[in-house]
Amino acid sequence: MLLSGVLTYAAVPLVVFFATVGWRARPVWIPPAAAVVSAALTTVNWFSDQTWINFVFGNQIYGRGTLRTAAYAFLIFGAFAALNLAAWAAGHAMNNASRSRKAQLAAESRLREAATELVMERERNRIARELHDVLAHSLTVVVAQADGIRFIHRTEPDSVEDAARIIADSARSALVETRRLIEGFATDLNPEPGQRTEDVTALAARLTSSGMPVDIETSGSPWEMSPMQHLTIYRLAQESLTNAFKHADRAKGAHLAFLWRPDSVELRVRSSLLTHAAPQSKSGSFTMGRGLAGMKARAAASGGWMETIRGEATFEVLAFLPAAEQPGSRAVDGQVSVGRPMEGVGA
Numbered sequence: 001m002l003l004s005g006v007l008t009y010a011a012v013p014l015v016v017f018f019a020t021v022g023w024r025a026r027p028v029w030i031p032p033a034a035a036v037v038s039a040a041l042t043t044v045n046w047f048s049d050q051t052w053i054n055f056v057f058g059n060q061i062y063g064r065g066t067l068r069t070a071a072y073a074f075l076i077f078g079a080f081a082a083l084n085l086a087a088w089a090a091g092h093a094m095n096n097a098s099r100s101r102k103a104q105l106a107a108e109s110r111l112r113e114a115a116t117e118l119v120m121e122r123e124r125n126r127i128a129r130e131l132h133d134v135l136a137h138s139l140t141v142v143v144a145q146a147d148g149i150r151f152i153h154r155t156e157p158d159s160v161e162d163a164a165r166i167i168a169d170s171a172r173s174a175l176v177e178t179r180r181l182i183e184g185f186a187t188d189l190n191p192e193p194g195q196r197t198e199d200v201t202a203l204a205a206r207l208t209s210s211g212m213p214v215d216i217e218t219s220g221s222p223w224e225m226s227p228m229q230h231l232t233i234y235r236l237a238q239e240s241l242t243n244a245f246k247h248a249d250r251a252k253g254a255h256l257a258f259l260w261r262p263d264s265v266e267l268r269v270r271s272s273l274l275t276h277a278a279p280q281s282k283s284g285s286f287t288m289g290r291g292l293a294g295m296k297a298r299a300a301a302s303g304g305w306m307e308t309i310r311g312e313a314t315f316e317v318l319a320f321l322p323a324a325e326q327p328g329s330r331a332v333d334g335q336v337s338v339g340r341p342m343e344g345v346g347a
Contacts, residue, residue, distance in 0.1 A: 012038055012080070013087035020091025031091070035084035043077040129294035131178070133235045138174035140242050142167050144210040166209055195234040197225065197258075203238055204256065212245050213253035220260030223323055232302045232321060236267055239295050240317040244271035248315060264304075267319040273310075295319075 016038065020031045145163040152160060177195075204214035225233070237256060244254045248271035259266040292308065295317075299306040304321040 012042060013083045016084045017087035017091045020088050021094055023091075023095075032085060032088050035088045036081055039077055039080035039084050042080045043073055046076055125297075129297065132294060133239060134177040135174055136239070136242050138170040138177075140245055141170040141206050141210050144245070145170075148211070162209070166206060170206060196230045197222070197233045199234055200237045200256070203234075203241065207241055207245055207254075210245070212241075212248075212250040214241060215253065215255055217255065217257040218260070219258070220265075222258075222260050222265075223262070229302055229321060232298050232304075233265065233267065235298055236295055236306065236317070236319045237269065239292075240267075240269035243292075243317075244269065244315070247274075248272055249274050263323045265321050265323075267317075267321075269317040271315050273313055273315055275313075 016031070016035045019034070023031050145167045149160055149163050152163075201216065204216055207214050241254055241256065248254065252272040254269060254271040257268040257270075259268070296306050299319055299321065302321055303324075304319065306317065306319040309316045309318065
């Protein structure tokens, strides 16, 4: 009797538990309702067997009043309902934990995908910025020299050779830089910069020979720079002078100044605006393309900042680069604010 009675009914909560764990359909109230119904059926089954129920309680229940029998039946029903509902709650909690774990794994997967996409987007922007910086200057010089050859090849044949040499040098420089750039993306093992700060002199010479005189002024003592700082200074000067060559008054030239301090270097490139040029944008920049945005991003990556100032007749590019990452630097609008602009420069 013990085996056929107690063990059979003790298995009901286990059935409720595993049924709840495997329940994936709607509505969700069916498992707890089934648990209560099974408790009611168990109670009815118990009280339908007088010998068994008298054995369980150890005294005679039947014939001692309806209220007494109903009270015992309610106790049996409550006990089985509590066991079955506890089994249902355990299964439901396991399902929730499983769903939460799956949701967490899915969220982590989406987060990894978003992080990967962000890294890829940053890399695409970096490649586009590098290619822009590498090609814009060289192609600008090539176009200017080629246009000049069309007008002087008959009257000044000797100048054609110089112009052709400058075109060849500019194209060769662009090819070398592009190849170094691609190899750097493929291996990222070359610690040396493609260009150094000293190469700005050759840059200015090419522009001078192309019709825009560039004078360089240096004050202070240069300090040892990292490869990234060398490349940043060169690219900032390159893009600033190229913009001046394309949009400023070439005849009046450009002025490039380096101000070296023990803990920083400041770069200023000043050019003259064309008097017949169309009104410039309120931002004071020549163009709002990838060049200026790339310059700001490049300066910020080295812990500095870059800004432009447009006067009535001049346009200036100001850039600041610290000797090392400053603990008090802060990012503002994609720039890192460190130190102050050159003294004497107003908005």
